[in-house]
Amino acid sequence: MASLFSSGISLLLFGGAVFSLFGAEGPPGKSLHAGPEPERTPFEADRKAILSMAGDWRVAYRFEEIFSLKPGYSVHPPYKIAGFEKVVVLEDEGGHIALQHLLIDGKGAVTKHWRQDWDYQRRSFWEYVGKDRWKSVDLAPGEVEGSWIQTVWNVDDAPRYAGYGRWRHREGFSEWVSHPLWRPLPRRELSRRSDYDLQRSVMHQLVGGGGWILEEENDKVRRSETGEEVLARELGVISYRKGSGADFTAAESFLQKRSPFWKIVRTAWNRIFEQNREVGYKGKGDGKELAQDLFAAAERFSLGKETEERARGEILELIAKHCFFVARDGSETDSSGRAEH
Structure with missing residues (x-):
């Protein structure tokens, strides 16, 4: 084929x-x-x-x-x-x-x-x-x-x-x-x-x-x-x-080191998705800035030195800094699900 x-x-x-x-x-x-x-x-x-x-x-x-x-x-x-x-x-x-x-x-x-x-x-x-x-x-x-x-x-x-x-x-x-x-x-x-x-x-x-x-x-x-x-x-x-020309083992090492952090990021987003019916970036540059903030946090993160709960809280704060959320009842919320006034 x-x-x-x-x-x-x-x-x-x-x-x-x-x-x-x-x-x-x-x-x-x-x-x-x-x-x-x-x-x-x-x-x-x-x-x-x-x-x-x-x-x-x-x-x-x-x-x-x-x-x-x-x-x-x-x-x-x-x-x-x-x-x-x-x-x-x-x-x-x-x-x-x-x-x-x-x-x-x-x-x-x-x-x-x-x-x-x-x-x-x-x-x-x-x-x-x-x-x-x-x-x-x-x-x-x-x-x-x-x-x-x-x-x-x-x-x-x-x-x-x-x-x-x-x-x-x-x-x-x-x-x-x-x-x-x-x-x-x-x-x-x-x-x-x-x-x-x-x-x-x-x-x-x-x-x-x-x-x-x-x-x-x-x-x-x-x-x-x-x-x-x-x-x-x-x-x-x-x-x-299929083809050669790259060090694919480097990707395996990257994943082994970074996957715990990005798993917590996915669980943080899932929490947001469960509570809201609409999400979005606050401004034109917020998507790029959020990615940069999360990439920097991934470099600092160490599962042995930081608990998942604390890391999830920090991640939710970063997401809330750059994103808005509309709850299922129509009110705007922060990343924890609390209504904003």
Whole structure:
């Protein structure tokens, strides 16, 4: 199945898919690939596909605006970058799987990157609603049945975006397709673009042939008081292939040292999510500042010298410094759940 990657990428970025503007209004789980729709597959086959994304990977990113949807708009140049990532299974509880991505540079330096969680038949998720805010939304019973919610988390373990869809399995590869979802600006454009506010995306994850790819269909949307304006359609491919060239053992050492701290961060966020129906950053730079504060705290943390309870309290204070929360009853709260006056 090695040809899956090369043929899929060329089709996506240079072939007929460019002109069809596929999928943005399609039903969840509908494949962009030819062939008859297969029968829904067992739960364990879905789990196998998700868990196979863990490993040591040579990663290539390519994003290209392929169609202007606004008169007078000029598409931007393609974005290309490559590197190495280790993806590890942080949690596996059957219907809940957490995969942590770690970046590795040529000198062996390791950086905590994004995390993807997969939850089977979960009834709610954190939806991006714009302006650095996320709201908990419920799914209808028909959307829940047989579906997996994928939640992508920022480097500070705050929400980034989430989508639901169903896995389909064919001979040699598996594919998951999300419903149309909202996302904040990608980091590669956050500091360079101010002409649009968010992306409306359909995500495709294909696993097979000893690797996997993430395909993105992104509409770049500007919101105003008069409505929404779509500037352009962008297609993106992130490919994960087996390969050498990085010290992946450095990632293992990093994880062994840092995972206790970041586990406490996740439990702190879970406490916030349980108590609130909306979360967000207070200001434009608070997401970056919170990540910097947590990364610095991770460097100082030692489980032998500091209790988990004290560390959790410090983490909640850092989160509250940069984030706001709206409780389930509609009142604004601090990170402990107390109402603010």
